[in-house]
Amino acid sequence: MSIAIIILTLNEIDGVRAILPKIKKEWADEIVVIDGGSTDGTIEECKKMGFQVIDQKNRGHGGGILTGVECTKSDVIIIFGPDGNHEPNEILQLSKKMDEGYDQVVISRFGKGSENLDAGLIDGFGNKMFTFIANVIFNGNMTDTLNESRSITRKAFKELKFDAMQLDSTFQMSIRGMKRKQKIIEIVGNEGRRIGGKRKMKPFQTGCRLIKRILIEWVKN
Numbered sequence: 344m345s346i347a348i349i350i351l352t353l354n355e356i357d358g359v360r361a362i363l364p365k366i367k368k369e370w371a372d373e374i375v376v377i378d379g380g381s382t383d384g385t386i387e388e389c390k391k392m393g394f395q396v397i398d399q400k401n402r403g404h405g406g407g408i409l410t411g412v413e414c415t416k417s418d419v420i421i422i423f424g425p426d427g428n429h430e431p432n433e434i435l436q437l438s439k440k441m442d443e444g445y446d447q448v449v450i451s452r453f454g455k456g457s458e459n460l461d462a463g464l465i466d467g468f469g470n471k472m473f474t475f476i477a478n479v480i481f482n483g484n485m486t487d488t489l490n491e492s493r494s495i496t497r498k499a500f501k502e503l504k505f506d507a508m509q510l511d512s513t514f515q516m517s518i519r520g521m522k523r524k525q526k527i528i529e530i531v532g533n534e535g536r537r538i539g540g541k542r543k544m545k546p547f548q549t550g551c552r553l554i555k556r557i558l559i560e561w562v563k564n
Contacts, residue, residue: 344417344418344441344442344496345372345373345416345417345418345419346370346371346372346373346417346418346419346421346441347372347373347374347375347411347415347416347417347421348366348370348371348373348374348375348421348423348434349375349377349407349411349412349415349420349422349423350363350374350375350376350377350394350423350424350425351377351379351404351408351411351422351423351424351491352376352377352378352379352381352385352386352389352424352425353378353379353380353381353385353407354381354382354383354385354540355381355383355385355424355425355426355538355539355540356381356383356384356385356539356540357538357539357540358425358426358537358539358540359389359392359425360388361425361427361538362425362426362427362431363389363392363394363425364392365431366423366431366434368393370434370435370438371417371421371434371438372417373415373416373417374394374395375394375395375396375397375411375414375415376389376395376396376397377397377399377407377408377410377411377414378396378397378398378399378407379399379402379403379406379407380398380399380402383540397410397411397414398410399411400413401508402508403508403509403510403512404491404508404509404510404512404513405505405506405508405509405510405511405512405515406508408422408505408512408513409505409508412497412500412505417497418496418497418498419438419441419494419496419497420494420495420497420500421437421438421493421494422492422493422494422495423491423492424492426537426538426540427535427536427537427538427539428492428534428535428536429450429492429532429534429535430532430533430535433450433492433530433532436450436530436532437450437492437493437494437530438494440494440528440530441494441496443528444526445526445527445528446495446496446498446499446520446525446526446527447493447494447495447499447516447517447520447525447527447528448494448495448527448528448529448530449485449487449488449490449492449493449517449527449528449529449530450487450490450492450493450529450530450531450532451485451486451490451529451530451531451532452470452487452490452532452533452534453467453470453471453474453486453487454486454487454529454530454532455531456531457531457532457533457534458533458534459533459534460533460534460535460536469546469550470487470488470489471486473488473489473514473553473557474486474487474488474489476557477514477517477518477521477557478521480557480561481518481521481522481560482521483517483518483521483527485517485521485527485529486529487529488513488514488517488518489513489514489517489553490513491512491513492532493513493516495516495520499520500516502519502523502525503515503519503520503523505519507556509552510549510552511549511553511555511556514553514556515556515560518556518557518560519560522560
């Protein structure tokens with residue numbers, strides 16, 4: 344299967360400088376940086392390193408994912424963020440696991456043995472709570488429904504009818520994957536410390552958005 348890596352950026356110049364050199368071009372058939380409007384030199388730095396940069400069409404995290412899917416053609420899409428939370432070797436793990444025939448493979452930051460260096464007590468509790476609720480309502484068995492570090496086949500992505508443009512984007516991918524009984528598996532991983540830049544997730548606003556997403560998915564076929 345052909346592989347596309349979509350790297351989501353928004354003012355992440357420090358992370359880009361530290362992380363992108365560790366991503367090898369031979370790991371995928373396509374590698375694109377989807378930028379949400381950086382003004383700190385992120386775009387220029389990515390281009391300097393030889394990466395293709397595309398401006399995302401719609402605002403928000405989900406908007407970046409959708410742009411990345413639409414501008415690539417490969418059979419498998421790997422989503423990655425270069426802010427330090429994700430480890431580059433996750434890309435190889437996700438790619439290898441997809442060879443076993445899964446629809447989605449997700450890196451779990453809350454699996455047995457996971458190490459979290461960036462998620463605080465509130466964030467960790469919130470993630471586990473929303474994951475528990477999603478599992479109960481949508482008959483799932485995941486430990487991390489929110490992590491963006493994941494792979495999905497293009498066919499499975501189309502089945503989701505993805506339309507969550509904000510930070511509930513990956514939550515929707517998990518929930519709709521459960522609803523459509525997609526073959527989903529998790530790989531235990533870690534969450535590293537953020538490298539520079541500003542954290543995009545605001546707990547209260549994101550929590551409200553996730554509650555709304557659960558309600559929408561609950562009443563929607």
